[in-house]
Structures are given as C-alpha cells and as structure tokens.
Amino acid sequence: MLLLGTLPATAQNSSVFERFFANAVTFSKTFPREKVHLHLDNSSYYQGDTIWFKAYVVTATNNQLSNISKPLYVELLDQLGNVLERHIIKLHDGEGEGHIALTNTFFTGYYEIRAYTRWMLAFDDASYFSQTIPIYRKRLTHKESPRSIAVYNMDKSMAQRPLPQKDELEARFYPEGGNLVQGIPCVIGFETVSRDSGFVNLDGFLLSPSGERTIPISTIHDGMGSFMYTPREQPANVEILFRGRSYRFVLPKALPQGYSMSVANRETSFDVTVKRSSESLTDSLALFIFSQGTPHSFNTIEFVGKVSKTLRIMKSDLPSGIVRMSLINAAGHTLCDRFCFSYPKKTITMKGVSDSKVYTPYQKARYEVKVTDTEGKPVRNASVSIAIRDGERTDYIPASQTIETDLLLTSDLKGYIHQPAYYFEEQSRGRRKLLDNLLLIRGWRQYDITQLIGEKPFEPKQMPEPNLTLYGHVDSWFSKQQSNIAVTVLGKRDTIYVSGATYTDSLGNFSLPMDDMYGRMESVIQTKRNGKQKNRYADVSLYRNFEPGLRAYDWRELHPTWEEPVDTLALQQLVDSLTTNQLEANALQIDEVVVKGKKRHSTLKDTESFERDILAFYNIRKHIDKLRDEGKYVSNEVGFFLHNLNPLINPEGTQYGVNPLRYSVNGEEIQLPYIEKDLDMVETAMLYMDKFNRYAYSVDDNYRIQKSELTDAYTHLRVDTASQIALNKYVVRCAFKMADNWSSNKNYRPSRGIRRTVIQGYDEPKAFYSPIYPESGYFDSNADEMRRTLYWNPNLKTDENGIAVVEYYNGSYTTYMNVCAETLVDGVPASLNAFSYPIRKK
Template sequence: MLLSTRLRSRRLLSLLAMVALLAGAAAFRLPPDDEVVRRIVEGVQRYYGAALPEKAYLHLDKAWYTAGETIWLKAYVVDARLHRPDTLSKVLHVDLLNANNQVVARRNLLLAGGLAPGDIALPDTLTPGNYTLRAYTGWMRNAGPDFFFSRRLAVWPAAPVDAPDSNPVAVRARAAAAFRAAAAVAAPPDVQFFPEGGNLIAGLENTVAFKATNHDAHGLDMQGQVFDAENRAVASFRSSHLGMGTFTFTPVAGQRYHAVVAPAAAPTTVPLPAVQATGYILHVVTLPNDFLVAIQKQGGSGGPVLLVGQVRGTVAYVARSQMSGAEAFTMHIPKSKFPGGIVHFTLFDGQGTPLAERLAFAQNQSALRVTLTPDQASYHSRQPVRVRVAVADAKGQPIAANLSLAITDSEGAGSSAENIASHLLLTSDLAGYVETPSYYFQNPTPETAQHLDALLLTQGWRRFVWKAVLAGQAPVRDYGVERSLGILGQVTQPNGKPVPNSKLTFLQSSPIKQVLSTVANSEGHFLFTGFGGCDTTRVTLQARAKDARAVVLRLDAGPPVATRPLPPLPLQAPVALKEALSRSQQQRAAERQFRLDTTKFILLDGVNVRGAKAQPVDSRHLHSPNDAAVINMADLPKSNLTVLDYLRGRIAGVSVSGDVRNPSVVIRGGSTINGNASPLYLLDGLPVDFQDIVAFQASEVESIEVLKGPGAAVYGSRAANGVIAVYTRRGSPAYKPSSESAPGVIVLNLPGYHCGREFYVPRYDAPQTNRDFPDTRRATLYWNPTVRTDASGKAEVTFFTSDAKGTFQLSAEGLSGEGQAALGNGSLQVK
C-alpha cells in the first residue's frame, strides 16, 4: 500500500536528512570519457535505431455502444521515441474481439502520414458484452501484443435495458453474464509483490510494492500482514488506489516471508520473493521538480557503479561513483533533463552489468490545449452550429495539429478511461491492462503522483533486456514493414515440418486477373504483397515441393489473443449510463424505419424464433425455409460456374438474361419501385450489391434461396421485388476451418482496405434535404476525423443540430507534427 501521509512525510524527512549528511562525503559525478558508458549509450541507440518501434492509438467517438451502432474512429500511428506521425508502416490492422477473444470484425486501414479514419458497424444481433478493440501494424508484431493498442469496450443490448425479455439475445447474454459473474466472485484475488529495484536485500530497509486484482483485472481494495517463517508479523499494508500500494520492512538473510491478504472468500496466503544476502537497493522518491535517488549496498567487495536514466531509448542522465562498505549515495536529478514519459533508472557495475532497475515518471510534458468554442450559447433543433477550434501549447503559442472531433450525448458520457496523451506517455510503454490511465493526468497532485509511482513499481516493463542490448544483439524481426496488403504463410509437410524452397503459384481472379510465382525461403515462409484498393481479392494459392511430396499451406493466423476471457457486463446498467442507453436504443428503433445516411444496409426488425433446439444454429436466415425455393449446391456437380449460371432455368419465375458483362435478374411478380425492378441480394444474410453476387463462384456456395411475395416481407420494403439469398460454405456454422480444396491448394478472399463511410451530416440550409422524417442523431451528433488547424492554430467546423435536445459533449484529440498530444473538451446546449 501507499503509506499514510504522516508516515510518508517522516520517511521523506529522514531521507532528506540523510542526503544532507552524505552530500559532502559521497556523491555521483558525471563520468569522463568512459568505455562502459559509451558501450551502454551506443547499445541503446543502436537497438532503438534497428527496432524502430511504433505506437498506435485510436480515438473513438465515445466510450460505450449499443448493438447496431457504429464505432467511429481515427487512427494515429507514430514512432515510439518522439511520437511523430509515422511514415514507416502504411497498413494498420484493427480487430474487434468478443469476450472469448474471438475476432468478430477486422479492418485494414490505409495510413497516410500515420493517420487514417475508419468505422465498424455493429450488427443489431451482436451479443451484448465487453469487447476488446486492438490496433497494430505488422512491424509492431515484432515487439508482441503487449505493445499493441488495446481498449475495452462495452456493447449494450439494442433493446431497452428495462425490458430485456423483449430481446432473446439480451436474455441469453444476461443469463451468461449472471453465470460468469457468480463463478468469478468465487475466484481468489491475484496478488503480487514487487521489491523496489528488483530484489529483497537482507539487512536494508526495502520498499515493496503490491497489486491485487479481481477476476476481470480490476484493482481490488485489500489489506494484510507480512509474516516470517515462524509466523511473526513484520509488516502490515493497505491498498490506497486500485488495489496498489507500498510498504517497507527490513528482511533477514535466510528467512522466508509470506503475506496473508484480506478480504477474500478465505484469507489468501502469498509468498514474497526470496531474500538476497547481498545486492543493491535503488530507491526513488518523486518530488515536484526532481527525482531523489538513493542507492544502498549490502555485502560484496564494492567498486564502481554507474546510474543511467533513459526515456524511450534517449539516454538523458549518466553518473558514476565508487561504492564500498555500507555507505549510501543520494542525488537530486532534475526532471527537466528527461523527455516526458517513463524514466528507466538502471544501476550498473563497473563492467556494465545491470544491478537494479526502477521506473519513474517525468510528468513535464503537458498536452497541447484544444479550445472548442461554439458560436452561440445555445441552439434549437436543426440549427447550424459553427465551432471554432484553437490549439496552443502551455505558453499559449499557437500550434498546427491534426485532430479528430466527436460531439456526443453528454448523458452518461463521463470521461474516457484513456486518451492520446495517457496512451503515448504511459500505457503504450507498459505491458498488460492499465485501469483508467487518464486518472494520472487529469488532476496532477502529490497523491496522484504517488498512485502513479505505485503503478510503475508493480507494472513496469521495458521494451528490451539489457543483456541483448549490451551484447549488440539485433532486435527480433520476424515481421517486415507493411507498405501494402499481402499474404503471409508457410509451406509445411502434413506433420508440420517446413518445406524449404517450395514453389508457389498465385492466381488472382478478381478484381483483376493475374498470375504470380515465388519460391519459399529455407523455412518454408512466403509473402505475396502489393495488394490495394477497397475490393476483396479472390485468390488461389498452390504450393509444390521439389520432390513432389505432399505439402500443406498454412496462412498466418494473425497475432495471438489473450487466453483469459473478458468479464461480463453488469446485470444492471450503471445509473449514470441508463438514460443515455435508453436514448440510444430509442434512436436505433427509429433508424429501423428512417435512414438518414447513405449506407446500403437495411436494418430489420428482430424476429423471435421458437422451436426445438438445433445445433449448430445458422443465424444467417431470418425467413422460414418453407417460404423459399432452394438450390442445394451439394446436390449439383462441381464446376467453375457462377451463382447466376446456376440460377438460369432452375427456379420458376426467375429470369436471368444478358451475358457476364451485363447480366440482369428479374423475379416475376415483383413490384417496380421508383423504376427499379431489381430484387434484394443477400450474402450470408447481409444485403449486398448486385455486383457482389454476379461473379461469385458457385463452388464456394452452400445454397441459393429465392423468396418472393409474402415470404420476402420479413426483409422489408426493399424486398418488394423478391430476394435472392446466397449462403457460402465458409459462412456456415458447420464449416470446418480448413480452407484447402486440395493438398497444397488454398482458395481465399483477401479483404482490401476498409474504405469507410463518411459520417452523415445533413444540411438543413440545402433545398434538397429531406425534412419529412425525424433526425434522430443523439448518441453521436457529429464526428469529424480530419480537423486540421493552420499555422495560427485555428480551424472551424460547421454542422446542424438534430431533433435531440439537451447537453452534448465536445471532445477533440490529435497530434502536432512534432509529436505533441493535443486534448480538449467543451459543451453544446440544444433547447
């Protein structure tokens, strides 16, 4: 735990007194030209110069969603050292994972100068729960998933929260949540102890940090005592923030210590790390303007020691001293020496071997201030709004910046758990889940500084290990820089052993036709790259070994996901969120009837199906099988024909005319609407354009169903001309994940870049704007991912209010060209 204020003050005064006594006798000094120093500094620079680490951040329009809404986002990819918008990678992958860590949506974003807008449309039928949104480049995979952007998102039911029985999806989700919550409560807390500097050193006063989390990785308030092997109490502790804190005690050589922790279902006993008879303590106290660093030694022959302070590979402090006996060395190090962010203090011996390490935080880089000023104090419905945007630094100097701006319902909005400043300066350099990181930046006080210090003591982690850096080892480079989309994989034998130098043939059938070939490397790995555009690429890959033996194509499955499932949503929505959820759900209901945007999807009313339990359940069908004429592809011979080829002459009333360049389909009995007699096309239950169906290979299809008349009514007015529904083999819940159609042959659809939708902004000053139906925008009134301030730090955006009334929150985030994070909030009143 963090000590009480009185005890902390007493310890600080004691330490300051020790500094005064020792300042004249022993102090660190800047080293002269030193071979060890040169080797350490050059090793860090060489490592970062070769690794070229990247960071990714996603600014979202809001912190929570309901099923059926759209996640609007802006991607920022920067170099990890200076946080300047990155130009190394050109592709950013964005995954949405459900509570079981399965990918339910994936977007490939084309980066321009490290920036890209995007969106993810959540289906109405999406299971409510907690989801993870993560973003990464191919190059970031070398550092591992710990350094991906990752954020938890709550997705609430589309049906009203007060009437869950009206939505069977919500009923199932709530039942599952109740079961998982009951099981989780019984799980013991996860409690860990971390000696400051790395080890417990006998005979010296040690600071020990601890962290206690529950089943969903949230901090758990706790208290307890530390006992030696004879069960004599030697220390007590109590958490002060999110289950974290510190305590001190002096361990004895040869003793074993354990802690007894409460509260829990039963007292939990946790062993402390083993005590080292000799070693060094590296103690750091964070003061308002500097770091007070104290070094103590126990045992050994002594000798020269070296203290190095670096931030993201920039070595900003180096000092050397000579230690012998039990003397202590202390020093004040100004925070101004360091770039803003996590400081790694590392103590080395005279040969450059690391002895102890301690993380601290230099909170000396304020985010740029974004001022958002509406041109009026309040507005009426469907009235124009002009918002002036100004960006300035801490001294008030104007700054050019690239921003994204969200205006959302302030009811239940609260403050985001993370923002671009907290991510770039803190969480992107820590492994694991960090709870509410923006807390440490919103109100910088001595108390929050202590809480942040406890976080770094318990969750500190570095991007490299000193052994590799000092040995001159190159960083791992299993993945290259992605400048376009590609296909990565490996050719193996059926037993998994790689097949070296096998020949691969690449055949692309859409959107263009081409044939390529390459040879796998000595480990059987291969890469086809150079794909672009928004279209899905239809690809057939074939691999052949030189000795004609059987081979298997294994495509890259993407980065690993967490094995621990996410916690369920609470059974009842938080009070602060309940009204906002109700409003959002009402908006979704209205949008089922009136669509203001330009998307081609139709949102359909929910259908409750009661009947015998069947496994597996195919959620792609909304209609009854008895209402459709069905072509079962399993009953027909395999060929290279398209879906339209199989429709010709097989179903009464369906007319297919024209050639492959200009085909036409008409279902007799349909009613022409606005001159359009085309039926509604569905692919695996989703509305698609005719061009998405016309050339679809029948070999990949499980069945084709045709509906007309009353049977098509479930799909709404767009189905007045009938429905042609195509169901793929891969979309079936019974489909096995093996995608090989023959040994060494694989067929796949490679998704292109996500060319996202533009947020719909009606203009009520334009004569062609339809005013006959309600404008329901409330949850997100306005989203603009491309706000750029000029050299004077200014920009302006305009939009119209909707029919919704109340208070709206304005939130802007972004970056300057020099890598400074920018933040700002405001409010908007609609009467």
C-alpha cells in the same frame, strides 16, 4: 550515511559501460519502436452501429508520426477472445482512418478493439493499442433496456482468453527495483483484487515472525498501495482484512545478498539510491536511463567504502513520459529496474466553445475548437480528430483513455489501468505519489537488456512493412520446399478482378505486392512448375497470421460504472421548459381522434431464449484458412474437423457429449453424409440446444431471432419431431451457413495445385454521413435518428488563428453535447473532453 552527488551531463569514463551505451544507441536507431493510439467516435455501441476511428502511429522515442509502417491492423475481438473482424488501414505519414460496421454482430458483450503494426510485434514485450467497448442489443422501443447485454452459456471451446481469477481475494506484491535483499529496507508495492468486484481498497498488517500485527498497511487508490519492509531469511506474512474475514499472504523470498535500488520522487528531481548488502560486494555498476527504449544517459556507481550511493537526476533533463532506470553490472545483467514518469515540458492546449447549452431536435449547432501551444500561441494547420455526441445518451467515465495516456503512460505498462487520465489531472505531491505507486506496480517486471546493449543477438519476430505485401511459402505434399515454382494469384470481387504472378525462391518462399489492393477478394492461388502443363501437387501457406497474445479482462472492463457528468435535475427542468416553449410556438388545434393499429409481435423473448440456448459459434472459413496458412493438413471430413474445434463433438460428428447432433444448412435440416465433403463451402457454424429437434432460426434486420419450423433440405417437408421426443433426449443442432454458390450436387474437394482463400487489402475509405435539416422542414430519410455520434471528422484543420469550426445538426432528442477531440502536434499529444452543459462540480 548517503553520498549525494549530481548526475553529470556526459557519461564518466568506463570502457565497458561506454560500449554498452553505444550499442544501446545503435540498437535504438536500428530497431526504432512504434506506438499506436486510436481515437474512437464513441464509448459504447449498439448492434448495427458503426465504429469510426482515427489512428495515430508514432515512433516511441519522441512521439513523432511514424513512416516505418504503412499497413495498420485493427481487429475486433469478442468477449471470449475470438477475432471477429480484421481491418487493414492504409497509413499516410503515421495517420489513418477507418470504420467497423457492426452489421454482422449478432452477439452482444464487451468487445476488445485492438490495433498494431506488424513491426510492433517484432519485440518480446509487444506494445499495441487495446480498448474495451460494450456492444448492446439494438433498442427498438423506449420500453427496452438502454444497455442490454445477453447472457450466454458458451462451452469451453469458445473461451480463448486467459482464465479469470479463481480465489476470492488476491494480494500481489512488487518489491521496488525487482528484488528483496536480506537486511536492506525496501518499498513494496501491492494491490488487492477481489474475484467479484475487481480492485478493492483494503487495510491490513505486516506480521511478525510469531504472527503478531506490527505495521499497518493500506491501499490508497484503485486497490494499490505500498509499505516499507526489511526482509529477513524467512519471508514475512501479510494479513489483509476483507468482508469481515482475515486473509494471509506470504511476501516474496529475499536474496541472501545483493543490491537494491529505490527512487524518491521529488518536485524537481528523482533521487536514486543504490544499496549493497555488504562492502564485500565490489561489482562494477552503472545506472542506465532509458526513454522508450532509447538510452538517455548513464552513470557509474562508486560506493567509495560506503554501502549506499544516491544520484540526483533532474527532471528538467529528462524526456517526457515513462523513464526507465536500470542498474546493470559489467556482465550486462540487470540487477534492479524501476519505472518513473517525467511530466511533459511542452504542452498543447485545446479549448472549445459551443453556441448553446442544450439543443432541441434537429437544431443546427456550431462548435469552435482552438489549439494553442505552451506559450499560448495559436497552432496553425493542426489536424484534429473530433467526435460530437448526444451527451445524455453517451456512456461516460471520467478520466478515461486518451491520446496522452496511451502515448505517454499506459503503452509501457502491464495490465488494465482504470481511469488513466486521473494521473494527469494535476501534478500535486499527492497525485505524484499515486502515479509513482502505479508505476511501482504496473511497471514491475524482470528485464533482460542484454540484447539492447549488444551482449546477445537480436532477431526481430516480424519485419517492418513499408508496403502491404502478401508473403507465402510452397511445399510439396511431403513437406519439401519447392523452389522456382510459378505462383499465380487471381482475385475477384463483384466485377473487379486482380491478378499477380511470381516465382518461389530457393527456400520455397514468395511475395506479391498488394499496396494498390482494397477490400476483400475471393482468390485462387495456383502453383505450377515452369514448362509443365499441369498444376504442381503442393501446399501453399501464407504468412499473415501474426497478432498479439490475448490478454485477460479486468473486472472493471466487464462492469463499467457509467456516470452522469451534469446535474440531471437542473437539466431536465431546462429541457422541459424548452419543450413547452416549442409546443406553444407550434401549437395546432385538432379534433379528438381514436388511433387503431395492429399490435406488433415482439421477438425479444424469442431472442433471449435462443441466446440462452447457444453453445458455440465458429467462423469455419477463418479456421480452415489459418490451418492451411500454417502448413497444416485440413481434413475434409466435417465431423472430424468439428471434433478438433470442440472435443465434446465425437470424431464422427454424430454426438455432442451425450446429446444427438443434427445439422441444418441455411435454415433447412440436412443429413451429414450430404455435406461430408463440402467443408470448404462452409462459412460459419452455430451450435445451439434445439431441445426436441423442433426449430430453425434466422436473424432479422433488427438482430432479433425469427424461429420457424424445421423443413428438410430436399423434400422441404416439415421435419418429424415425435421420434426425438420419444427418446427423451435434447438435440444439439449445428447450423451451417454455406457460401452463396454452394450446391449439394457438386464436389468441392481441393483441386490439384490450387488453394482457394480470401485475400485482404486495405480498407476502402468511407465518409461519415452528417444529415442536414434546413429550416424549410426537409427531413433527411437517410439519417439514423437513434444516432448518438452526431458529428465525426478525423481530419479537421485549424486556421491561422488556431481555430477550427464545425457545424452539424442535432438528432431527434433534446440534449446537451459531449465533445471529444484529439490532436498530435510535433510529438505533443493533446485531448479535449467537454460538455455544452456545465458539468457537475467534484
């Protein structure tokens, strides 16, 4: 029998739990957490494109724009997990904007863009923004594939992400509340994932101890489902049917005794039931309710001679978003933990109106967006980020990542969430069930809240950054801290110079403010003892290598299914009629002519061939900087350094596995001894299978490979390949790109007391370029007519009627428009994903 009670507005008298609650309140105020969302201008990109983005950084408690951090770090990672670019965005009251030019992106693939503040990494369960975006091969003609991604045969030294799933089918089980207890019925969430197709919806059975099928089980959405199970001493088996085969999995082992917690998601309440396995268990218990790490309320659990107790928690009393319910004892240990979702009480609505369904080439277009609050009143002076895209050439997945899903849902969950906006499209009983099932699985974890309630000290892993500051440390060559050392930093970019000076403290640490610095600068850090003429023999390390841990990709992120949102047949008929009318209106009779032209040689086949030969690509400069930042010794021997990057290269740098290793510099072959001491001048290294020592490569403006015969760096004569062919061994080539001022006749060994590095400031703001095509027929030669983002504005403002109007010009295709707009109004996120042409009915 269940005892049903109502959760009181004020906590009951219980000194130990009151102390826990008060400590949790103090903790949340002392260490407020942040979240971040990036609004991207598009869903996919091509080589040479630019990624435009708007950043919203909020305090996790109430989604209000944050003033805790000023620098925001935005990174672009390749498919294997290597950080290719890092940008620092200057936030103004929690908002910022930036761009990433894909002009140096030779490799195609599924890239990850992630964003975080330094303060977000202070906690064990670091929260950050992450989104996967495809970067396709630049398309030069209509005959080339519109979504081309190369296949590479990279060696293992390039793979940084966690290993992918090995088994053909995996089934993972998540007991509600965290634990199974013998004899207490429990809901178990489960998911089924295939190695070659990601999540799969499957059927199966719970098996009896003798192996007989008992209860049928099924996944219900995106490979996730749940079933009821009463555990015994020996864990039961589950049978899953997949592709005509039967797979067996063992459920988690149950505790012999203890407590369990279950949540019934009602329309207006959460009914939380706590059960104990025996009346002999008499722990003092309390149910704590948290929202984004902030304690909301608690209630002590009194069984009063019963083995179960149910508390009713009204949804109207809860804040919006993820709500965490934790059952803890008087020692501060978490016995059970459960995530629930509370739908927002306040809403912001965005609606848009376009002036046409379809737009002809270079046609002027107008779009109007209106923002209203819960009562339908206009929201004045709302800041809206808006992207207008060529709808027919934009990759579309319905119910994808938005500012609402990031701030209210996915930032608190583990793993990839497929089509997260699907869970917000309606609040029906069935949809609430699916959302609850998602939280049961993606929110499952073993929590320790002893730091939160003051039972265990907390030391942040990182500190907040109210301003951009360069932090560093000086050690002697014998790793002894150097105090009172003068540290001078000199930076140069083009004709701009910056400098700064300070002294190390008693622990050898120093800091220099950089809040007024923009861009990247080649810099020299000099150390000197005060009053001495010569530089100090010292190692300078910098505290700038903080980043989230790498995550594994979900199968769906590497195999997206793009959809057509509109009726393509009806659209094509309309486009054909518009094209015909336009041709008739501009018809001009001309005589028949014969056009002759030279056939352009395509380098696509050469590019594809070279891509298959690539073994590895290293940013040598970045690797060296990171090692020195961490206070590690960097050998100036090229071969030994490459060996540490890739064990297949021998320490002498002469072999890659069983293959000879040859070197080239800026496209010309060079012998290893001539660059043996020049490691500090190496920018990047490309390893590729050069077969019989026959070619060099370069990348043209269209990201195509241009092959050429190898020449010697000193004689400039063609390199002889006959001797290598006679050996019948393929050559592996290491192609170095050197710094612009490199010369093989100079010595680049590190100097006494001097560290050369690149210092990075904030990104310099840049405006999105919107071409104009007046009716006079003027053609804007600066415009990219293959562009798919036609308009981007990160800071569009609504007027006194809550309306904002944009005018722009279509590109070179007849198309419909896809509009993606987002805003954050007083802690309430909202988004709009609309089409000028009517979308297909579900």
